[in-house]
Each structure stands twice: as structure tokens, then as C-alpha cells.
Amino acid sequence: MTRYDAIVIGAGHNGLTAAGVLARGGRRVLVLEKNAGLGGAAAGYEIAPGFQAPRYAHLLHAWHPQIEKQLDLAANGLSFARRDLPTLALAEDGAHVVIEGGAARLLSGAAHPDAAAYATLHRRLVRFAGVLSAKLLETPPQFHRPDWRDLASLAKLGFDVRRLGAADAREFLRVLLSNARDVILDEIGDGPLAGALALDAVMGGHTGPRSPGTALTLLYRLAQGGGRHLPKGGMAAFCTALAQSAQSHGAEIRRSAGVAAVTVENDRVTGVLLDSGETLGAPVVLSSLDTRTTLALTGVEHFDAEAVRRVRHIRCKGATAKINLALSGLPAFTGVDPDDLTGRILVAPSVQSLETGFDAVKYGELPAHPALEVLIPSRLDPTLVDGGGHVMSIIVQYVPYHLKDGWTAGARERLAATVLDLLERHAPGLRSLIVAQDVLTPLDIERETGAPGGHWHHGELAVDQMLTLRPVNGMARYALPVGGLYLCGAAAHPGGDIIGAAGHNAARQAMKAPQTKTEGHAA
């Protein structure tokens, strides 16, 4: 039996990051991927011959610069078509807003009436996010019998908060558990600018801007300033760079190698059993799959009833869908110069519209006006398409996982029609350009990526499921109750989005434990 120091289940971006960190730590690592392609939720694919599209996630949002450096991604082929993409927030009345970081203006060039207030708010929120962002790359502290590292971490947090100054520190503590709607609308009026910021708080989650706790998810998205970047070659190239970074230090990656079970002996992992029947040995197994699946693969009998019960109750109802289009040409957005289509384009006309969208999803209904984050990556990176066409990647926020009456073919058509109708209001004739179309409901996303409920955080990023409570009370430090078994994906702290922190932190945690290096011989 082949033996490794560590086996990583899932070659998504977190699994590959974990492998890269482990390999650089001198461990012999094997990454197992069920699919033929790598990347998980960061994968790219050919939507039509000659058209490369991002299948799910389409931008690097808060990809951590420290991890980028640690994994030498630039040396391994990662470059950017554009960093810090601007945002074009479309307005129903044509008064579109262009947002670049904390600067907002009207597309027409005129000043936005809330520009100053927005800049102040953005600056403050980024500052607050900065206080928390150090925690992204740390294992959550434990409050009971904290070790010196935990105490140091907590002390530093306290110190960083106080360093904001008394007034800002108080504001930080007030805002922390507030909701996105109030935090935003206390400073600026409702409209596309407010909607854009609120979308940052709720995208990917089953939550509305009024829900308490969304201020925290907003801060999460603003870590590192909230910039969004498009890798050259698309998300596929990003995944390739990650894979290469791990392989360049000796990690092995096996595709089409699904894991049937994690093998356990005397409460410690001994390796994995593949679908093919082959067994592989390792004293450490890191799973980038969600918690429930990980427990199931390991065998729930190895966990106590309380742990199983808690895991069963993890909330993971996805509320986000994806529509990918191959287009024969660049769509014309009314009143928008083609040069202004290089950023992400939002259809989120107000905080109110987001809340209404969420209201529908709560009952398993499709809202009349879901929010859209649209990207035309080929506009910035022509290498993605052969010829003069384009790809359009649309994240649809507020699509229920459990649709009343089910996701029938008719329901999927209705979803596509709703989205295309919304877009055609701004880009008439869009439909006539469509060469190929893929509709991925949360159910599809679950089936393809394994994300439970199609939830891209593998578990709601709600305050009671974050930090020391993520994925559940008692399992928050990546190590699961079975020896040598770790969670390294979005299910663990700090959550999903393409950050890589979960993989990075889990790998570091795994390397801290004794017995993570075998003698490393092939059987």
C-alpha cells in the first residue's frame, strides 16, 4: 500500500492550497480529486468549442496576498488580466453608478450625491475589516483553557480594537453585530450604490441585508480592502497555478479518483479507500468536503452522538445560482460605453430589492428580481475566446435550493428567463447573441461540487456558525474528533469565497500535531 504523510480529499482551491503548504513543509502529499478536472468551485470549463468560462466562481475576491506569496503563485503561472476591477452598478432609471474601491461616481461623469458619505463609510468599514482580517489566517482561539497562542491572539485583537481609538473602537463594537442594511442606510440613501455594498454582505448566503449579523459578513468581504481580481486565463489558470505550486514541491495530484471512505483504526485515521477499491495509507487526512460528507466518509460511528447531532444541524441552504453564456458578440448595454464593461456589472438596484429577493427564497420561491453579479471576463482577457465572441458569467443571488414544486426543466427555464429578462432591460438583444447557455441551480451546484445545499460556504456564514463555532461547537480548530482527520475547506474557519485561508490554516494545524511525517516509503 502506498503511504503518504498526508492525503487531501478534493482538489478545489482549499485542498490545493493545503497541499501546497504541506508540501512546502516537507510532507509527502497526495491530493485526490473525484472529477477529471481540478478546481472545485473555482473550476473553469469549455462552455462551447472555443469558449472558456468560469463554471462557478468567476473572480478572486479576497484571495490572501500572504498565501499567494507563500505558494509562489506568480512563479507558478499566476498573472492577472486585471486587479481591482471596478463595479458598474446598474440603475433602473439609467443613472448607473461606477464604484472603484471607496470612490463612487455616476457613469455620466457627474458626482454621486452620496460620494463623500460613501467614501467615509467604505474607509471605516475597511479599517474595521482590517482588525478582523488577521484572524483569517489564524486558527480560531479556544476560550476554554486557552493556550498561550490563543491568549496572544485574543490580546492582539483587543489591542487592535483599542488602537482604533475610543470612538472608532466603540463604533466597531456596535457595528460588529449589526445588519448591513442599517450600517449602510444610516450613511447613504438607498439605490444602486447601497445595493452594491449590501450585495457584498449577502452574496452566497441565505440571508438578507436586514438580518442581524450581515455587518460581519460585509466586513469579511472587505478584508484586504475588498478588491476583486481577474486571473489571466480565467479561474482555470488560477487552479492550474495552484496545482503546479503544490506539485513543484512534490505533491501528487490524482484525478478521477473518488474517495469511498476514510479508513480508521483505534480512533485514528489510517488512510483512504478509493472508489476503485485501492487503499492508500496516511496518518493525516484533510478533507475539503463539507462536514457532513466528511463524517459520513469516515463513518459516523466514530463520532459521539452530540457531535453528529450538531453536524446534522449545520445550516447550509444555498441561495445562489449560476448562469453561464457563450455569446457571439459583446452585448450592448444601453447608455454604457463598451469600455465600461470591463468590470463587474451589478443588477442590485437597492437594499430593499435584495431584502425582497430574500423574502421569496425563504419560502422556496423564485423572486421576480433576483440580484445579479455579471462578468464578461473575455472583455479583459481575450485569450478566453477563440474569435470575436464573449463569455458572460452571471451569479444569481436569491435562488432557492428547495424550490417549491421542485427544479423541473420548466423551473430552470423560468430561472433563465427571469435572469435574461432582467438583463435585457439593460442590454436589449442579449438573447440573440447566445450561442450556448448553462443554468446551474443550487441543486446542480451541490451535485457537481458536493457543496451541501449548493451553499458555497458549505455552511451558512452566520455568527453562530463562524470562528470558534465553525463548523460546529467543538470542531472549530480544523481537527476533527478522530485523530489525524482535518477539515480544510469552506466548512471550516474562515469560510468560503476564494480565499484559501481554510486550506492554509488546516495544513498548518495538521503540521503542528506530532506524527505527521511517516518514514515515507512506498509499500
Add this chain to the structure above:
Amino acid sequence: MSGRYDVIVVGAGHNGLTAACYLAKRGLKTLVLERSDWIGGAAVSRELYEGWTYSNCSYVCSLLRPEVVRDLDLPRHGLQVIPYESGATFTRDGGYFAYYSDHDALRREISRFSRRDADNYERYARAVMRQCRFIKPLLLRAAPDPVSNRPRDIAELLFLGKRFHDLGDREMGETIRFWTMSIGEFLDEYFETDVIKAHFAGSGIIGTGLGVYSPGTAYVLLHHYMGEVDGTIGAWGFTRGGMGGVTQAMARALIEAGGEIRAGAGVAQILSKDGKTKGVVLDNGDVLEASTVISNMDVKRTFLNHVEAKDLPDDFVKAVKRFKIRGSSAKLNIALDGFPSFPAAPAGAPFLKGDLHASESLDELERAYDDWKAGRWSSDPYFDMLIPTCIDPTMAPPGKHMMTVFVQYAPYELASGESWDGPARDRMAETVIAKIAEHSPDFRDLILHKEVRTPWDIEREVGLTEGNIFQGELTFDQMFFNRPVPGYADYRTPIKGLYLCGSSSHPGGGVMAAPGANAAREVLRDLGMKVSGLTPAERAA
């Protein structure tokens, strides 16, 4: 009228009266001023229809701090609270789910619906009880300022930290979860039966601008559960003579302690000079001097209507304006010609004496909330309906009854632009009456009189901004050291000698008297008077 006092309290609500009592008992010359002709604020009984006494705002008692009841000797002054020991939710299929405070009876009742739920009820009750035990000692303590370096604050933070840590690993996590979860999700973890969840979820949203799936509502449930009647934690009861019984007892205690109350004497302005309190000006122009003024009004009303902006720091005013006080409740007080029949209930059912509801699922409750968010009153509202005359016959003539119906949700401002002071009021009332009538065929015919209180009415009459019963939303951005303004969570204000003692202050609303007692303690502290021994919590500190 003129005069000099040691302490003037603006507003004879239960918190103002409480603060006044504590201070008068220490020998301070104390005056309570009340704008209305009656006292009690929202804890009041009024005869609005001849022969009937309405508890026309708050209607049941549980949260009143036993320490305050004992310190002010309220039973001797007439306070009598009789627990009602059960309640029920009626379902559209003609059935019901009953709640009994008797544990075994409740278990049997839950088993009617689901054995699994009956088994899980033990765990649910224990989980909530654990949270009650954790939080109770914190109610009569001032919240610490986490940003200050003052020894008092640091000591309080350490006290809280230790208390939290002493819960143990598992319980610490569960506590954080409980405080940040929604009541809907919390209940989903224990129960599968819709009506049972809906029955319990109501107290997670009463008085709030939140829905059953909004994070933080599990805490609101706790807030409503951490009271007691006669030592039974979580029990609710009727005050003999209506909720006015509470404030009448407090008023008697105040008079006995040498304090004064003046009704019909509204305060126009709180006076200060060079950052120091000077006294008040009444609506009629009279000036009363005092170096200590305590406001029982909510924080917005106090500072935006009764204190000059130039006397306050700009960011304090901004923070006050930003404090969320959102009206979401309505009330119907109804005089009945007899006891309405509820065909779903077995003959002689004891739960008819308790809290009655007709919302059967969490989704139904959530949709009621969605209506509120859209600026409409709920077309399918949640209500908390009681007939106190079953237990306290003094509230109506013999054989007749009084019904109190508390309704969620009703917005302060209607999206249609209509005023509440018109047909909208009756249309909203009709929505509620129609829903009650679904479960009681003779109800309508028994209605002799009804008083309908929309958020607008409550604001106008009682002085609660937007008719919000808690003087401010109970969400974490506005609780504890954030209540009402970060940096001013200790009852003090930017003006020396001016204090807040109402529900806008920690620990928040409900007829608790905790803010009033806590504020009094801080006043005494500032006057250099001994405060130890004032409350058991203080003795324990």
C-alpha cells in the same frame, strides 16, 4: 409651581417610579413629573369603557425584578401577581396545541403531536433554563465600557469574562450560539411540529422589528423567559387590577418614602448650563430646579425633543438619531359581554385563562414579518390574546369579560402613505378580529367596546417613540454596552446630573424595573452616597 428638589424624574413610567423610590428612600427630595393625567406610562390600567379596566399597554407581568419587588416592599403596597399556568395555539383544522407550565402535562400534550418532540422538549427547556441562569445576575448590573481603562469597567469585564468562562467549553459555545441564532432555527433543532414551534416562537418576536428567522431572536425569547412569578422561572401572570397595579404600588411606596408625584405636569425642556443639569421647564412655563434629573422617556425623545442640541456633542446627537426605535406592534383592548366560546378547546380547558394564539407555523410568522418590512400591517398577524378576567374578575362587571390582544406586526408608517388616524386603524383591527373570529364564532357579537392602538396611537398617548414597547430594538448593536449609545451605557449622559432610566437603557424593555433600579444606583454613586447593599447583585460584586 416652582421649587427646588434633589431629584426630578421626568415620566411616571414603572422605571421612573422605581428610580424615584430608591432615591426617596435614601432621603433625597424627589419629584416625579408626568405629562398625562394618569401615571404608569405603559404599565397602566385605565377605565376606557364604563365598568371595564383595561391594561391597555402592557398586560402581563413576569419580568419585574424580584429584588425590586422586595426592596420597595411592593406587595405591602398592593402588588399581587397571579400566574396563569397555561396557554394555547388554535389551529385552522379545529385543533389546538396547549402549553402547560406543569412539565408532565406539557410532555403529554407534546406527545399528542410527536414523541420525538416530547423527548426533545426536556433538552430544549434545559437549554433555555441554562441561559436564564447565566443572564439573570447580569440584569441588575451596569454594562461595562469595553473601551475604557477605568478600574470599574475592567473589573466588570473580568467578572463577565469569568462568569462566561465558568460555563465550561461546551456551554460557552452553546451560549454564543444561543445569543446569535434566530428563534426559528433554534426551535428547528429541537422540534418537528409546526404549531409547537410557532407557539414558542412568538415570544421571540413580540415587540420587535425582527422575524422568527432573524438572528438574535433566540435572545429575545430569553428576554421574555427570564422573569418569574413566585419563584417559577419563565412564568407569567396577571397583576390584580391590571398592570396599573404595578405602578400604583410603586407610587404608594414612593409617597410613603417622602417622594412627590405630579400628574398633568408635562416637561417641555430639561435645563442645563455649562454641561451641568439645572432643572426642568414645564409645559406651562413653570421652572423647577434640581441638579439631578432622570428621564424615563426613551433616548430619542429625551435628547431630540427636550434637550437643546447645542448642549450636546454632535456625535452623541448623531448616535441618538441612529438608535433604532421601530414601531411594530398594535393592541386591541376589548370589552366583552360574556366569555367567548372556543369550540376547539375542551370544556373547562384551563388554558383559556392564559395566552392564546392562532399562528400555526414559523412560515406564517415570517410572512407576517415580511408584511411589516413592506410597510403594511400583517394580513395574517401573530397575536397574544388573553382574557385576564378569568383570573382577576375585578377588571369587568360580573359575568362580563375583558380581552387584551397584542398584535405583531404593524408598522409605524404605512407604505401606502395613509395615516393611522383614520380608516386604516379600523381596517387593521378588522384583520385581527376576523382572525380571532375564525376560532370563536360568537366573538364578534360579544364585543361591546374596543380600543384600537396602532403604533401611532401608542406614541401619542404613552410617549413611546413609534410605539415601540422596548424603547429601542433589542438587537446586539443596541444592547448591553451599546445601549443606548456606545460610551453612554451606564445611565449617564453628556450632561452632568442628567440620567436615563427607561428601557432605552440596559437591560432593555419589558416591565422589568431593572433600568430604573440601576440608574438610581448610579445616581447615588455620583452623589457620593453608599451604594453597597442596595441589591443582591451589588452585594455579590
